[in-house]
Amino acid sequence: EVFVPDNFFTIVADMHEEDKVAKKETLDLDVPETELDFYKDIYQKESDGKIIEVIERGETVNIILDRTIFYPEGGGQPSDIGIMSIDGKIYEVTYAEKLNNIVLHHIAIPKDSDKESLFATLKGYIGTEVHMAINWNRRITLARHHTGTHLVIAAARKVLGQHIWQAGAQKGLARSRIDLSHYKRITQEELNEIEKLANEYVMMNIDLDINWLSRDDAEKEYGFTLYQGGVVPGSQIRVVRIPGIDVQACAGTHLDRTGEVGPIKINKTERVQDGVERIDFSAGLAAIDSIQADKEILRESAGIFSVTNEQLPKTCDRFFSEWKAQKNEIAKLQKEIANLKVSTLADNAIEINGLKVLKEIIDGDIKELQKIATDFTDNDKADVVFIGNNDGKIVGAATKDCGVQVNGIIKEAASLLGGGGGGRPNLAQGAGPNADKMPEALDLAIELLNKN
Template sequence: MMTPNELRQRFLQFFEERDHRVVASSPVVPQADPTLLFTNAGMNQFKDLLLGNETRDYTRAASVQKCVRAGGKHNDLDEVGRDGRHLTFFEMLGNWSFGDYYKRESIKWAWKFVLEELKLAPERLYVTIYKDDDECFDIWTQEMGLDPARVLRLGDIEAGDEENFWSMGPTGPCGPCTEIHYDLHPEYGPMTFGVGYDEDRINEIWNLVFMEFNRDEDGTLNPLPMKSVDTGLGLDRAAMVVAGRDNVFHTDLFTPIFQSLFELLGQDVGRDLDAFYKSDNFTDYAVIADHVRTVTFAICDGAKFANDGRGYVLRRILRRAVRHGRNLGFDAPFLHRVAAAVVEAYGDIYPELRATGQEAAELIRLEEERFFRNLDRGLELFEDAAARAESEGKKTLSGQEVFQLHATFGFPPDLTEIMAEERGMSIDWESYESLWKEHQETSRGKDMYADAAGVGDWETLEEGPANTFVGYGTLETHTTLRKVRRLPENRFEVLLASTPFYAESGGQVGDRGQLLGHGGELVLEVEDVQKAPIGITHRVRLVTGEPDFTGEFIARVDPRHRQKVACNHTATHLLHAALRDEVDNAIFQAGSMVGPDRLRFDFSYGKPLSADDIQRLEERVNGLIRQRLDVTCHTEVDRDTAVDEMGAMAIFGEKYGDKVRVVEIPGESVELCGGTHVANTGEIALFRITSESSVAAGIRRIEALTEEGALKAFQQERAQLRTLAEIFKSDVTNLNERARAVLEDRSRLEREVDSLSQKLASRGADTLVDDAAEVDGVKVIATAVATGTRDQLMAYADNLREKLGQTEAVALLASEIEGKAALICVVTDAAFKARKVKAGDLIKRVASHVDGRGGGRPTLAQAGGQNPAGIPAAVEAFEGAVQDALS
């Protein structure tokens, strides 16, 4: 029987023998495609090829693509564990034609592969096609010899039914498709293959998409410049049918993960798997196995946990897995340990897992710990809410309760729904979604061009690739423009035949500079440079001249911008090495930003750095700068050689090919890095840390300056010290002692002021008691007083209470303190006992006049308000409040 690893390799070999270029999988975190949450199909990396915006030196391709379907149009998250065929992470075996072969060849080769390579029985195979695809029907029935009764027509996009019409998302390439299905249970007897067939029995394994259209935002289908083929054979499902199973989790792809869970739970690793598959809690194992694959692959490809977008989906997936782990008995973080089994199982196929798997496991552990801290409290609150609803005869949890569990304790609503279903309850989705939408609106950001009108289509000026970077060796080159498209505000995006401009990558910002055309008459300011599937894109602004993009251009990088960025980038390598040597050798880089004006470096560490740590880091880095160490860039190094022999560190979240670039600072740092660097550490001149803070659980951030920026920071601080010295009437040398003496004098004066205020309050209290009004035999005092602090106001109230003694009396003191209203109500013990008057009730009556609220004990209550102008009204209303309380 063919193993999953053999199946993967045999697929690629099959199509390579048919002149297909084998192409590596792209990351599951999409590169430069804002329309996608995750890479959800093999065709994502070929989008511009299918649209006709790009050409390559091949027209046929094959790959094994890592895919995640857990959001957007293609979202299988809620189905995982409920059936035996859906996954959030899977591998898609695919073959493509870009304007080459079409329906006939793709169907013929797919049929040959399933019959001769997978050795599937033809009597167990069925096919679906789009409703009016007669060409496809004839190929299947007349050329492949398939019984017409085994071919089913589905779909009607005009009616909103997109069965057998595939699209990557709401916009983009799309077209009709034909699907190959497999009968998992022929022993159930004959069946009619028609609308409403049992999908648990007849399972789709391969989809052949015929890309003919490009769907725009209003749903219009525009013909593509060429007809292409995009096929997808799910490895998990193919492995399932080859193994004679009816559940994707019953294959060798998941066995190592299950065995890892067995070991962590103290169970027999060699237990009978067939019996295990039938166990009551198998669903819990399956959900965990699927989810840990998804999270591990996504984190290793650079994704991060967050409160929105892709990061929120990952957080949701992890928390679902944790909850199922609780069902199995895990009461502490465990997924990070299972992630190691994923790395071990897939590391030889996807080297990025081995390169960054340890760092990914650490981020998973930190996220787990964060959720476990809230998990017990969240479960407790859910049980309370469910019990309360049941006691009231309700079968629905309110949207407010579901929202509270989500917003406060991180419970994704689908988790709450599952727990509710286990108790025979549902949740109020409409109310929840309204609350969540309102919550999201408060923090929603917008890309500056995301919704901009006037973004044109790409115009091709000349054919050829547009991803040739020559900027390591030169800052200026002669080139031509290959593609251009218009942006708003007299801006354009352009692709060049070759470019010296570094595109933003690895945390380093893109170069800036100019494109000069037509003898310098046309000047384009290069504002940003990005990598995209179509090529290296330059966002430019028209400065002078007419936008004629033909002919030769001079591409000129701003040398000062490049130099400042290079200083900051090399400094991050020195800082990384210093952190590991001076603070903790287990620290790893978790992100960075390198610009011309500053650098930002994120790293794994569980506590703030001390002042001594920061000083040691600065001294270490500046010492290396003074040593003027050469910085060597090794190019085209075999990745295994770089890591295993040179000891190069792979930076977490970065993507590396088989050949890598290694940046070495002898004796200090060896890292895989594609960025630009100084030739010698002495060029950095100076290094200065400006801040150290937390950015996430277990992740710290250092911000720093180098070269001219660091010097300016020191100069600014020196100027500030001189200004402070002048204010304190001192010189800089003696500033500390002078400032300490001034603060001591201030503390002494504040104590004296408080003492005088209490004496004045005592005298004022005598006057207030003498002038008190009387309501039904109770003395009533209500007045505004001048105090500087709440402590002074409280001292005034204490003096007044002492003067009132055992009389039946109530009093309200009001004062404006730091621009806000402060109220204190005093009720003597005699008034409370004899008249049942409560200070809290009285102050609530008058606090509204100052736009505030209050409360307290029966004999003493306080209130604060934002409207000090309402103090006179509060004082005036107090006597009426007392009358009402006594009546």
């Protein structure tokens, strides 16, 4: 007989979590748990509550209410922000967090005040009724993205297979991301199908079924799949079910119907690590903004070539092919020019201490200078080469058996140009801003060679 513990699915889900969440900070306060009104009605924009405590934590001043409509950050969803009206004065709520089931509302310190003064003032309001109002655009945007996340995950599982498992998620205002376990890169065709299916779920306008269930009952009903977003704490868990589509234990703010999500646009996908694909998407008005931004990029790009949007791919391909051909032709011509320069320069070599030495100013970039210098020393056209250009670049080269170390010489010559240099004993380079002193720098190199 095999013993199966009551919390079997919780244990299995916990084992599959890749990133263990750090132990949360605790709060040692003798106050009742905060009543979370946003779970009763996520569309509630304003409400009243009573201040039951004011505390300082680090650099912040925090109000604790008996009840709140401010969603505290959690589950990859940022917190609500907004305002509180206390005794006729408006205070800005910049962040909300939950510790030990107590919601802390971070209050912005006014410009004409400081933390200590604000703390003392708010302490005097304990027991006072306050009026709170959330930033509604932020709330509804995050709710669209959170419900949209569940739809994209469900669509990905349908398209890619039942092995798909959420490895992480982060909701945002302009875009959100989901990390999914998958054994290979998601193709563009698969991505298009996921996007299309997620939007079909939106248009089906399905009513969400959201309930609090005991962990045992929830696991018996839905099993392992509950913990797509990770193991949630508590004996009572909030189950968000989109009938026929998806079910998860989730504490985030969700819409009443999928139709309220609005359009879903997948922006991109990337491989964040072996076996994990990240899908970046936008929902609702954020999706419209993303679509319009893409259209503007397309319009501007087509305008540069004076073609229609439809003609842009072929035009880009033609220009790119021509550019590649011209680049190859330029490289070929540069090589021919370099060979001509080398053949001309060979007659300018002089003899110093029994060594064949070339000293020249050449119209070429640093790579061309290096190529010419090494061509001379590698092919026994010269024993030592010192060449520079009109941009303040200088190069030195020497054969390995001539006994000359050019790196020290080039370093001193480059200092005359107001810069520095170095390299290997048989090949070195330098540069400086005083390009007009290149003749003196080359003369110094010859002078140092004579002393060698």
